[in-house]
Amino acid sequence: MAEPQIGKDVSHSKTDDNSDSKEHVYLEETFYILTKKKSVFRVRLTSKGLSLIKETDDYSKEQTILLRDIIGSKCMRSKRRRVGASSCVCSSLAGHHLKVVDENSGDLDESDISAYLYIYAYVLKRSRRTRKRERTTITLRFRSYDRYEDNNREAQKWRTTIKCLLADTPVSYALPHNEKKLLILLNPKSGPGKARELFQTKVAPILQEAEASYDLHVTKYAKYAREFVRTRNVYAWRAIVAVGGDGVLFEILNGMFERLDWQQALEEVPLAIMPCGSGNGLARTICHHYNEPYIPQNLTGLSMALARGKKAHMDVVRVETKSKIMFSFLSVGWGLLSDIDIESERLRAIGGQRFTLWALARLVGLRKYKGVLSYAKIKDISNLPKPKHPLTIGHSVSQDDALDSPDVEAFFDCDENSDVFSSAVNGKRHSRVDSWYSVNSRRSAFYSTRGSDYHSVTSSGSEMRSPVHACMHGPASHLPSLVSQLPSHWVHEEGEFVMVHVSYQSYIGEDLLFAPSSLLSDGVMWMLIIKAGISRTQVLSFLIGMSQGNHTDGNNEFIKMVPVSAFRIVPEGPNGYLTVDGEMVEYGPIQAEIFPNIVNILVPDTK
Missing domain, CATH: 3.40.50.10330 (Probable inorganic polyphosphate/atp-NAD kinase; domain 1)
Structure with a gap:
């Protein structure tokens, strides 16, 4: 029977009530606690995660580290002890001073035939007010055999199985390997x-x-x-x-x-x-x-x-100005929020607080902008066609981002x-x-x-420059040119605006829940329109409400949120800011349309 030790940093997380109850057991072993008599851990590696069952003479308690919280594992060996230290193999364990090194290290303790498996996890902890991940290390000591090679083989079996489960590949004796x-x-x-x-x-x-x-x-x-x-x-x-x-x-x-x-x-x-x-x-x-x-x-x-x-x-959004084509993943803005974003750049050293400080400044000197706003309103956001794959290849002819220039072929x-x-x-x-x-x-x-x-790119002469001019490709536009007439079903609004901001993500900042109904890929852009005539008190209430996502509750004559699939903004006058994903673009006519499912992005594993 195996007589390894389990490390002290054992997780106390509970199993996920929503996870699949039919779990498959891949490995199971009993580990003795050397510092506590009559206490053992029965450890199971299952399709759900790592199950730790603590058994004593009086009770049995089970804890589970969910597979989605485990990040990796590694096999180690004991580090050579300093001269004068106790010769007992277990002495360092009893004092919780275990020191290990890589199995290829030249500083091995040859007298300890144990193989140690370290399992790293970041367990989601919940309290009344907060949720955060807490680092947890489980240490399993394999020493059932008289030779290190045999004990290491058992540890490697566990490590390989864990790695296969994390990679979502069939469990085998070979480690899954991604060369990229x-x-x-x-x-x-x-x-x-x-x-x-x-x-x-x-x-x-x-x-x-x-x-x-x-x-x-x-x-x-x-x-x-x-x-x-x-x-x-x-x-x-x-x-x-x-x-x-x-x-x-x-x-x-x-x-x-x-x-x-x-x-x-x-x-x-x-x-x-x-x-x-x-x-x-x-x-x-x-x-x-x-x-x-x-x-x-x-x-x-x-x-x-x-x-x-x-x-x-x-989703991504194709944005077109008088001279450029670009693709956006976050938002397009005109007016108040864009002013705050661009003008607060001088305060970027203080981080996200710069937006709050500059919002107060812009509230005192509230501006209004005249222009024409046009958009294709989505009547039913619950019944949108969602292509499973990106659209067929087209290209937006734009060399160095400039329109109407020759394409390049290679x-x-x-x-x-x-x-x-x-x-x-x-x-x-x-x-x-x-x-x-x-x-x-x-x-x-x-x-x-x-x-x-x-x-490193800090040394002199390390500049990387493209040997040819850039040409903007991407899905071909469905919209008429900026100077052409728009389709008859579009809505047109002309007048003075405090701001128009269009977002296709729920948040446009760490604490700005702009579009609570937005999804990563739903084919919808959410256009927030604030017309001139609104009071500073109402604007302040709007800015405060945005942190909770209730800034548009009860649309009124000055504020409304509209789901759109395309839009055009034509500002009047030379002064103002237009932003795309927080980056300033040329001030003037701008139009955009959304393309669903174009990009793949890495997301947390919540299965």
């Missing part, structure tokens, strides 16, 4: 400038425990991330992660649409967001929809999503060592070419998961 890494694109200047620190302290340790390797690239200049994904072989990575604010993901998304193979790339390579900026609307929305706690600067749940790789569809690369990949798109073959570094680029080591790399 994550691509991390980190903007060190996002928000208060803590993205690098947050990644190293919050994200990297979880990826290390999950044995999820990655390539980390730190952006150096504007549109670096956009150029990167446009010109690289993105199929070499299993996902692209934006670390920073919503602006980093905006660059990545538009860089993907500047590829000839945009549809295949978006289908095969999901995107992800690690919120280290000021707004963080998409990250907050994802947590909202998947019942994941969202705590500012706590990236645990979303980091777990990177490791697990669960995907969900997300990517070119100036690096002799670049690998050229070929893929078929709509029956045609196009080149996918790895982008180039200058010969002076340097790459340095970075603390990370084994096999991960940190690519």
Whole structure:
């Protein structure tokens, strides 16, 4: 009978009442507690998770670590003890001073034949007011056999089974292996400038425990991330992660649409967001929809999503101005909220609080804007067609984002060592070419998961520049040009507005629940219209109500929320701000339409 020890950090979480009651038991073993007489743990690894049954002479108590809360596992050996320490193999365990090292380490305690399995989990804890994940480490000591090799074989069997269950692959004796890494694109200047620190302290340790390797690239200049994904072989990575604010993901998304193979790339390579900026609307929305706690600067749940790789569809919106085409995932704004967003940039060092402070300033000096608003209203949001796959390939002719310019037919690369990949798109073959570094680029080591790399772009001569001009592709528009007449069924409103803000996500900021009814992929944009004539008191009530999502309760003559599938805004006058995903665009006519299910995005595993 096995006589291992279970570590002290045992979870006290309960089983999920909604989970499948028919669980399959893969492994089962009895583990003795060396520090407590007449007490054992019967441990079962099931399709539901890790079941820990504590048995004594008086009672039996069961606890379960749900599979969705487990992030990874690792086999270890005892570390060599210092000279003069007790020679008893169990002495360090009794004092809870167990020290272990990798089995390939040169600092092994050869006298201890035990194999140790560390299981890492982040268990969801609930209290009256808060929900958060708490790190839990379960240590199982295997020493039933007289040789380390035999004990290690048993530990590895458990580890392999856990890894297969986490990867949702058939349980086998071979570890599931994904050769592709994550691509991390980190903007060190996002928000208060803590993205690098947050990644190293919050994200990297979880990826290390999950044995999820990655390539980390730190952006150096504007549109670096956009150029990167446009010109690289993105199929070499299993996902692209934006670390920073919503602006980093905006660059990545538009860089993907500047590829000839945009549809295949978006289908095969999901995107992800690690919120280290000021707004963080998409990250907050994802947590909202998947019942994941969202705590500012706590990236645990979303980091777990990177490791697990669960995907969900997300809508995108094609936005057109007089000279540019772009794709958006969050919102389009005109008026009050856009003013606050752009003008508070000077306060970005204080993080999300800049929006609150500037909102008060804009409330005192409340502005109004004259123009024409037109939109295609959705009459029944409960009965919308939802295509299962992205639309057929088309392209929006836009070179360097400028309209009415020639298209390009292929990517070119100036690096002799670049690998050229070929893929078929709509029956045609196009080149996918790895982008180039200058010969002076340097790459340095970075603390990370084994096999991960940190690519420095801070040295001189390390600029990455696309050798050809960009051309915006993507699904072809269904709308007439900006100067053409709109369809007769559209609604038109002309006058003065305090703001018009259109969002396709529930949250447009960490604490701004803009569209409570919105889903990640539902084909609906929610347009909030506030007309001039509203009092400052009503505007203040609106801003306060947005934190709870009740800002549009009881639409009145000044405020209304309308579900739309497309819209056009034509401002009058030269002064004002228009924003797309928080980024300022040229002031003037703008129109947009939504395309469902275009993008795959990584989300928390809540099954």
